[in-house]
Amino acid sequence: MVLATLISWLLVPIFGTIAATGIPIIAWIGGALVFFTAFILLFFQFFYFGWLWSRGGQSYGMKFLGIKVMRRDGAPLGFWRAGFRGTIGYWISGLVFGLGFIWAAFDRNKEAWHDKLFDTHVLKL
Numbered sequence: 001m002v003l004a005t006l007i008s009w010l011l012v013p014i015f016g017t018i019a020a021t022g023i024p025i026i027a028w029i030g031g032a033l034v035f036f037t038a039f040i041l042l043f044f045q046f047f048y049f050g051w052l053w054s055r056g057g058q059s060y061g062m063k064f065l066g067i068k069v070m071r072r073d074g075a076p077l078g079f080w081r082a083g084f085r086g087t088i089g090y091w092i093s094g095l096v097f098g099l100g101f102i103w104a105a106f107d108r109n110k111e112a113w114h115d116k117l118f119d120t121h122v123l124k125l
Helices: 002-019 024-056 060-065 079-094 099-106 113-117
Strands: 067-071 120-124
Touching: 002 024, 024 079, 060 067, 067 079, 079 099, 079 113, 099 113, 113 120
Parallel strands: none
Antiparallel strands: 067 120
């Protein structure tokens, strides 16, 4: 995820600047590159979380921290639920100044918005 963030911080502004040149063909190419980069990064984020969380409930960072994500009924996450939780769910939780993530600190069950949406919770190992 860190690599994807760094790529987006580097490439998207460069491609956006190219898109803002005002020269039609160059602007179209720059806009297409921005869209393509965002699509690829979203795909990799979906696949990263979908694959790792459905295979053991942990990303590499979660292994380091000693935590695991599971469904509330104790079942492991499926690929699609895990992928959508890590993309759409994280996007929704971060939408309003990260309030969905901060919510977990004050919630009785310590669940962020993406946990509530996708019927999951995080366990300490």
